[in-house]
Amino acid sequence: MVNVIGLGYIGLPTALMMANSGVKVYGTDKNKELINNLQEGNLSFSEEGLQELFDGAVNNGIEFGEEYKRAEIYIVAVPTPYIKCSKKVDTTYIMEAVKSILPKCEKGGVIVLESTVSPGTISKSIRYLVESEGYKCGEDIHLVHAPERIIPGNMITELRNNNRTIGSDNIEIGRKVRDLYKIFCKGEIFLTDIKTAEMTKVVENTYRDINIAFANELAKICRADNMDVYEIIRIANQHPRVNILSPGPGVGGHCISVDPWFLVGDYPGLANIVLAARKINDSMPEFVLERISEIMEAEGIRDVSQVGLYGITYKENVDDIRESPTLQLVECMKKHLASGIKAYDPYVFRNVVENQYYDLDSFLNDIDLVVIMVGHNEIIENMVKIKDKIVMDTRNVCLLDGKYRL
Ligand code: SAJ
Numbered sequence: 001m002v003n004v005i006g007l008g009y010i011g012l013p014t015a016l017m018m019a020n021s022g023v024k025v026y027g028t029d030k031n032k033e034l035i036n037n038l039q040e041g042n043l044s045f046s047e048e049g050l051q052e053l054f055d056g057a058v059n060n061g062i063e064f065g066e067e068y069k070r071a072e073i074y075i076v077a078v079p080t081p082y083i084k085c086s087k088k089v090d091t092t093y094i095m096e097a098v099k100s101i102l103p104k105c106e107k108g109g110v111i112v113l114e115s116t117v118s119p120g121t122i123s124k125s126i127r128y129l130v131e132s133e134g135y136k137c138g139e140d141i142h143l144v145h146a147p148e149r150i151i152p153g154n155m156i157t158e159l160r161n162n163n164r165t166i167g168s169d170n171i172e173i174g175r176k177v178r179d180l181y182k183i184f185c186k187g188e189i190f191l192t193d194i195k196t197a198e199m200t201k202v203v204e205n206t207y208r209d210i211n212i213a214f215a216n217e218l219a220k221i222c223r224a225d226n227m228d229v230y231e232i233i234r235i236a237n238q239h240p241r242v243n244i245l246s247p248g249p250g251v252g253g254h255c256i257s258v259d260p261w262f263l264v265g266d267y268p269g270l271a272n273i274v275l276a277a278r279k280i281n282d283s284m285p286e287f288v289l290e291r292i293s294e295i296m297e298a299e300g301i302r303d304v305s306q307v308g309l310y311g312i313t314y315k316e317n318v319d320d321i322r323e324s325p326t327l328q329l330v331e332c333m334k335k336h337l338a339s340g341i342k343a344y345d346p347y348v349f350r351n352v353v354e355n356q357y358y359d360l361d362s363f364l365n366d367i368d369l370v371v372i373m374v375g376h377n378e379i380i381e382n383m384v385k386i387k388d389k390i391v392m393d394t395r396n397v398c399l400l401d402g403k404y405r406l
Helices: 011-020 032-039 050-059 092-101 121-132 155-161 171-182 194-224 229-236 259-266 272-299 325-335 360-365 377-381
Strands: 002-005 025-028 063-065 073-076 109-113 141-145 164-168 189-192 307-310 342-344 369-372 390-393
Touching: 002 011, 002 092, 011 025, 011 050, 011 073, 011 155, 032 063, 050 155, 073 092, 092 109, 092 121, 109 121, 109 171, 121 141, 121 194, 141 171, 141 194, 164 171, 164 194, 171 189, 189 194, 194 229, 194 259, 194 272, 259 272, 272 325, 272 369, 272 390, 307 325, 307 360, 342 360
Parallel strands: 002 025, 002 073, 025 063, 073 109, 109 141, 164 189, 307 342, 307 369, 369 390
Antiparallel strands: 141 164
């Protein structure tokens, strides 16, 4: 039996995938409402292929509850935010999970941590916790790090096909966990030690953050000197060794905008490019706001209530709003004591921001300037509906003439 702890964006698909592959799985989460929903057959977020996976897992006997079960292997996929003042990883949720596992775990059982952590965290914090509770690591309990790599929007395919890393300080235990993941994962699974696995995961997301920051900085430079950043990136990327990502209104989500901070917090004075990249990406919502003001002035729009933010999620084709640039922009506006800007997202039907619309036509009727914040397919397909509006496109997805860009 495998007990998966934390049934969010990572834990749930992983639990369902294992159950579909014939593993006996129990899914645990402390959120009672989430558990009730899962027990009633309702998923908490949408993702292509998730419903089918859920149905298959239920047929194979997966169960959900708030309690922890006696198991040989635990998989922990709970959030690891960063502490705002120190920038260090906040291990509260993992510690809570591990502490609850210990009295249930079979002797010699394995705790696999999927949550992203700063290098050394498992040895410094988790191992310390286990041993201070009276268990011997490597005998009573084995700790393993198996950082997830799946991308929201394409999770199920990536869960099946991506290469993975497993960090274990005991080769036999590493192989045992690798064999469990191999049941559903067609990608190559690399075995290494725990600290290398921890650092590798943080490095992967930091690499992407720095690349996006470079694109965002180029957007600012090109705006200052009237150059077309998109054309420049497109041509530069024809070089066989250049691959610049796309500028945008900011970096959201619970991974790329969080994990690089762990390096800044743990290696002050060393993680300099990392820090600069974080600052550039975090400055983008403010930059978009400046662009909106310029366009309002150029077009004679007097009131922000005539402006609408088209897209609220942190990126295209997902319903996740965590650290979303749109929400950061709205916060920015509050600091400037400006209110009244409108917002709509075809994926968001719960109220998350003031002046939010749930119907595209009413949203468009009430505004003059449309700011495309997310490149959802649905927004691209409905582009004709905004052809008579003033358009500011932060994602470069709009083919209409006369639009403003970053
Ligand atoms: N973004 C840009 N420009 C780009 C690409 C992305 O502005 O060219 C923005 C997005 O709009 C979004 C943010 O960056 O706001 C992050 O989106 P993303 O698609 O880059 O990444 P995530 O956070 O959805 O998923 C990442 C992935 N990591 C990498 O690609 C290295 C995923 O594989 C990880 O599993 C995930 O983080 C995680 O959980 O760590």
